[in-house]
Amino acid sequence: MSRAVQTIVVAIAVMLALLGMPHLGSDYATGIALNVMMWIALVESWSVLSAMTGYVSLGHAVFYGLGAYVVVASWEHLPLYASIPLAGVAGVLFAAAVGSPVMRVRGPYFVILTFGVAELVKYAVLAYESASGVASRILFNGPELNTLYYLMLALAVLAYAIMAVVSNSRFGHGLRAIRENEEAAQSVGVPVVRYKSIAFMLSAWVPAMVGGVMATRSTYFEATQVFDPMVSVTIIAMALIGGGDNARGPLLGVLFLSLLSELLWVNAPQVYMIILGVVLVIFVLLMPEGILGRLARRREGRAHAAT
Amino acid sequence: MPLLEVRQVSKQFGGVRAVHEVSFEVVAGEIVGLMGANGAGKTTLLALIAGQVIPDSGDVLFEQHSLRGMTSDAVCRRGIARAFQIVKPFAGMSVLDNLITAAYFGPIALRSREQAESHCRDVLDEFALTDVAERLASSLTLSEQKRLELARAVASGAKLLLIDEVMAGLTPTEVAAMLERLRAVHARRQLTMIVIEHVMQALMRLADRIVVLHHGECIAQGAPAEVARDARVLEVYFGEAA
Numbered sequence: 160m161s162r163a164v165q166t167i168v169v170a171i172a173v174m175l176a177l178l179g180m181p182h183l184g185s186d187y188a189t190g191i192a193l194n195v196m197m198w199i200a201l202v203e204s205w206s207v208l209s210a211m212t213g214y215v216s217l218g219h220a221v222f223y224g225l226g227a228y229v230v231v232a233s234w235e236h237l238p239l240y241a242s243i244p245l246a247g248v249a250g251v252l253f254a255a256a257v258g259s260p261v262m263r264v265r266g267p268y269f270v271i272l273t274f275g276v277a278e279l280v281k282y283a284v285l286a287y288e289s290a291s292g293v294a295s296r297i298l299f300n301g302p303e304l305n306t307l308y309y310l311m312l313a314l315a316v317l318a319y320a321i322m323a324v325v326s327n328s329r330f331g332h333g334l335r336a337i338r339e340n341e342e343a344a345q346s347v348g349v350p351v352v353r354y355k356s357i358a359f360m361l362s363a364w365v366p367a368m369v370g371g372v373m374a375t376r377s378t379y380f381e382a383t384q385v386f387d388p389m390v391s392v393t394i395i396a397m398a399l400i401g402g403g404d405n406a407r408g409p410l411l412g413v414l415f416l417s418l419l420s421e422l423l424w425v426n427a428p429q430v431y432m433i434i435l436g437v438v439l440v441i442f443v444l445l446m447p448e449g450i451l452g453r454l455a456r457r458r459e460g461r462a463h464a465a466t
Numbered sequence: 467m468p469l470l471e472v473r474q475v476s477k478q479f480g481g482v483r484a485v486h487e488v489s490f491e492v493v494a495g496e497i498v499g500l501m502g503a504n505g506a507g508k509t510t511l512l513a514l515i516a517g518q519v520i521p522d523s524g525d526v527l528f529e530q531h532s533l534r535g536m537t538s539d540a541v542c543r544r545g546i547a548r549a550f551q552i553v554k555p556f557a558g559m560s561v562l563d564n565l566i567t568a569a570y571f572g573p574i575a576l577r578s579r580e581q582a583e584s585h586c587r588d589v590l591d592e593f594a595l596t597d598v599a600e601r602l603a604s605s606l607t608l609s610e611q612k613r614l615e616l617a618r619a620v621a622s623g624a625k626l627l628l629i630d631e632v633m634a635g636l637t638p639t640e641v642a643a644m645l646e647r648l649r650a651v652h653a654r655r656q657l658t659m660i661v662i663e664h665v666m667q668a669l670m671r672l673a674d675r676i677v678v679l680h681h682g683e684c685i686a687q688g689a690p691a692e693v694a695r696d697a698r699v700l701e702v703y704f705g706e707a708a
Contacts, residue, residue, distance in 0.1 A: 329570050329577065336567045339556035346516065346550075347622050348542035348571035 177312055181305040189308050193376075195417050196311040200369045201390070202397045202409040203318035207325050208362035209395075210404040212355060213338035214262060217391050218273030221280050222250040222363045224386035226370030228284055231296055231380040239302065243310070243371040250367025251360045258359040259352065265341070274391070281386035288382060301375040310372045318365040323406035325361070334358055335404065400442050402449015411450045467530075469494040469658050470546075470626060475514055475524030477507075484510040486682040487524070492626070497652060497659045499673030499690070501666075503702075507682040508662045509551060512628045515660070516548045517541035528626070545573045547624035551631040551662070553615040555603035561614055562599040565589055565621040574623025586621050592651055593617040609640050613647075620651060629661045633668055641668055648672060670694070678702075 177196075181189045201219065209215045226246035233242045261272055302310075325331045333354050336344035345351045370385060377384070393416075401412025419438065423431040446453055468491035477485045485507040492498050500508045513519040515526050517538040526533045533541055542548075547568070556564050565586035569576045576582040590596045593613040598606060603614060612632050619627050629648075633641045645668055652659060663669040669676070669690075676693040678686040686696040693699055 332563070332567060332570055335559065336556055336571075339558050340554045342518075343550070343554035343556060343618075344567070344571075345537065345539045346518070346542060346548050346554075347568040347618060348539050348547075348573065348575075349567065350539050350571075352537070 181308055186304055189304055191421055193308045193311050195413060196315040197369055197373060198397060198413040198417050199315040199410060200318040200365050201394050202413050203322040203406060204362045204365040205394045206322050206398055206409050208358045210398060211331060211334035212358055214269050216273045217270045218277035219366055219394050220386055220388055220390040221277035222366040223370035223390050224281060225249050225253055226367030227374035227385035230371035230374045234298055243368050246371030247364050247368040250363040254360045254363035258356045262355045262359060277391060281382055285382040296380040298375065298378055298380060307372060307376055314365055314369055319406050321361060326405040396439055400449055401451055403451035408449060408451040468492060469529060471527040473525045475521045475526060477510055477514055477519060477521050483682045485514060488684045490677050490684060490687055492658060492660060494658050495656060496674050497661060497672055499669040499676045500660060500662045501669060501676050502679035506679040508679055509630055512548060512630055516546060516628055542622060543573055545625040547572060547619040547622040548628040549615045549619040549630060549632060553611045555611055555614055557604035559603055560600050561595055561603055562586060564603050564614060564618050568618045568622035572622025572624060589617050589621045593647060608635055626658045629659055631662050631664060633663060633665045641665055645672060
């Protein structure tokens with residue numbers, strides 16, 4: 160079998176297993192799978208901006224939160240199939256509005272600024288909610304777990320596809336040039352301002368819809384919960400562990416970290432966060448290029464040895 | 467009809483007049499040398515043409531179109547590419563991918579990877595970079611990086627190249643080889659060039675015409691032999707006694 164055929168067969172097998180998941184496993188297993196799909200959707204989307212351009216966003220929780228807020232605020236007014244796409248539109252519009260001013264700064268300044276914007280929006284929503292007298296909202300008649308799972312699976316596939324297409328495209332090549340040297344990129348004709356802003360909007364779209372879906376999993380809504388900075392931090396940790404600037408890196412990182420934290424959570428709840436912290440430190444110190452980067456280097460090393 | 471017209475361009479940084487009312491023209495196919503001491507405004511002038519610095523007054527016309535208000539990427543897509551004095555490679559990309567970026571986004575605007583790659587392999591060959599095509603740009607020697615900087619500008623398909631001190635830091639043998647290469651590329655691709663160079667002999671041998679800047683002002687322009695005899699140039703370079 161050629162490599163391409165192998166890849167397609169594996170992809171189909173994985174897809175069938177994922178589609179059959181809710182009927183095969185328990186609700187517990189479906190819950191875990193839902194979680195994994197959520198992180199895949201988030202990390203793949205984040206990678207379109209941050210892995211490709213080197214602008215590391217520490218504020219992706221803002222899109223998740225806004226999406227959740229849109230779905231919750233339109234609860235009982237709009238059906239989910241309308242409110243979730245609407246959440247995506249809200250995320251993209253917000254990214255379009257803040258993108259060009261925010262992307263004027265680079266490096267650590269960009270990291271801090273995205274974090275600041277996310278916190279700002281969180282407190283704005285919080286203030287608005289309490290001013291209008293709805294400190295926390297209760298949601299009745301949310302969709303069942305299997306429906307949520309399928310929605311999330313669709314979003315994960317969508318985010319993966321976007322990243323796969325972008326990373327192999329001319330557009331993606333331009334984004335990498337921006338990462339490697341923005342001034343040089345501009346001087347050979349890469350429309351840097353437009354490209355950065357498109358990447359920012361693309362990376363906001365799916366996370367907002369993810370937030371919208373996840374909002375319905377809980378029976379109540381609280382701004383501090385959906386605009387949780389831990390979402391932003393976890394995305395970066397997973398992307399870092401996966402490594403690389405293509406669609407496969409995030410998959411490895413998400414599987415590794417979410418399964419590890421699930422195992423630790425079940426088996427060692429007291430030391431769970433400690434072990435997780437140690438694992439992260441080990442990765443940053445010993446494998447800053449991530450799992451995928453390390454694999455690529457080993458392959459290159461072997462190719463060199465062979466010649 | 468000139469390819470490039472620089473009209474009364476001025477740029478001030480704080481109290482420093484970096485470039486003051488400089489005008490000159492470049493005809494298609496010409497190699498124009500920019501000469502002047504450190505701080506004379508040569509690099510600023512290139513940055514003004516490339517759209518990386520916005521002039522306080524004056525205008526730059528390329529093929530009769532004003533470049534006013536254009537960002538540097540738009541200027542490049544019109545047909546002007548710059549090779550920087552301090553090389554700016556895409557360090558984490560292969561040498562080939564460095565060039566492909568220029569072929570994708572420069573004025574030549576190749577859309578497919580295959581087309582871009584075959585175009586760029588040609589250019590790599592001209593700059594003796596074929597052997598390092600797959601290596602990361604960060605792993606190159608200085609001489610290779612200088613060639614990459616030039617090759618990338620050429621790969622963009624620009625008609626006008628702005629070349630800032632590509633010979634600086636090279637050994638005499640490398641300078642001679644680079645001169646040969648520039649001439650060959652110029653002839654083969656019918657390029658127009660504005661070249662800044664501190665290696666004076668190199669510039670005199672390469673350029674059809676020389677523009678001399680002094681404290682931001684253009685004090686002389688003409689054929690290399692004329693400029694070398696120009697009273698003001700001699701005064702600036704050798705003092706009153708000459």
